[in-house]
Amino acid sequence: xxxxxxxxxxxxxxxxxxxxxxxxxxxxxxxxxxxxxxxxxxxxxxxxxxxxxxxxxxxxxxxxxxxxxxxxxxxxxxxxxxxxxxxxxxxxxxxxxxxxxxxxxxxxxxxxxxxxxxxxxxxxxxxxxxxxxxxxxxxxxxxxxxxxxxxxxxxxxxxxxxxxxxxxxxxxxxxxxxxxxxxxxxxxxxxxxx
Numbered sequence: 001x002x003x004x005x006x007x008x009x010x011x012x013x014x015x016x017x018x019x020x021x022x023x024x025x026x027x028x029x030x031x032x033x034x035x036x037x038x039x040x041x042x043x044x045x046x047x048x049x050x051x052x053x054x055x056x057x058x059x060x061x062x063x064x065x066x067x068x069x070x071x072x073x074x075x076x077x078x079x080x081x082x083x084x085x086x087x088x089x090x091x092x093x094x095x096x097x098x099x100x101x102x103x104x105x106x107x108x109x110x111x112x113x114x115x116x117x118x119x120x121x122x123x124x125x126x127x128x129x130x131x132x133x134x135x136x137x138x139x140x141x142x143x144x145x146x147x148x149x150x151x152x153x154x155x156x157x158x159x160x161x162x163x164x165x166x167x168x169x170x171x172x173x174x175x176x177x178x179x180x181x182x183x184x185x186x187x188x189x190x191x192x193x194x
Contacts, residue, residue: 002056004047008064011047014040015071022079022138030142033079037138040072041131059116066119069127070100076134080169083141084162092173096130099180106183109190117187122179129172137165 001009014036021033047065051057077093103123110117119127140161147158184191 002051002058002061003054004051004056005058005061005064007043007047007050008061008068011040011043011068012064012071014043015068015075018072019075019079022076023082028142030138030145034135034138034142037072037076037131037134041135044069044072044127062116066103066123073127073130073134074100076130076138077169080137084137084166086166088166089169092169095173096176099176102180103183106187106190110187113190120179120183120186122175122182126172126175126179129168129175133165133168133172136168137162140165 018033018036018040021029021036044065047061051061074093074097077089077096081089081093107117144158144161
């Protein structure tokens with residue numbers, strides 16, 4: 001249990017705390033959730049840098065790091081489903097979870113052969129885009145909470161801010177599906193092996 005792995009475990013612990021803060025209504029709860037998400041995301045960046053710099057890369061770290069990422073992003077998307085909802089968001093979450101289950105299944109097949117598969121570049125880009133979408137949407141939710149209700153205004157800023165967050169989420173979904181396809185293609189030998 002080296003320092004990078006401790007940071008990763010901390011991220012795993014922060015994920016349910018982050019979701020709880022998103023779901024419990026209190027003043028500035030979206031801002032607190034945003035802060036928790038940013039801190040957790042920074043641990044993701046730090047654990048990788050420390051592991052590479054100090055040559056502390058372990059199989060445990062290769063296993064825990066993507067798990068922690070998935071816990072954190074899934075918590076955010078589940079929170080968005082509860083707070084801003086909509087059928088479109090349900091489909092987005094379903095696609096993201098399907099990809100994650102698929103990738104986890106491939107990792108289990110590889111692990112049976114003693115192979116630990118680290119995250120690919122496409123997977124890392126997908127994770128970064130998901131984090132950007134989540135940070136923006138959390139910020140938009142906090143801003144919307146304090147926008148005055150002025151129905152006479154020509155521009156519905158609250159809807160525009162949240163709709164842009166949904167666009168970012170869907171961009172991350174597209175990247176998620178693409179990275180999942182690339183992942184399965186790169187690991188196709190595990191499907192054909194007897």
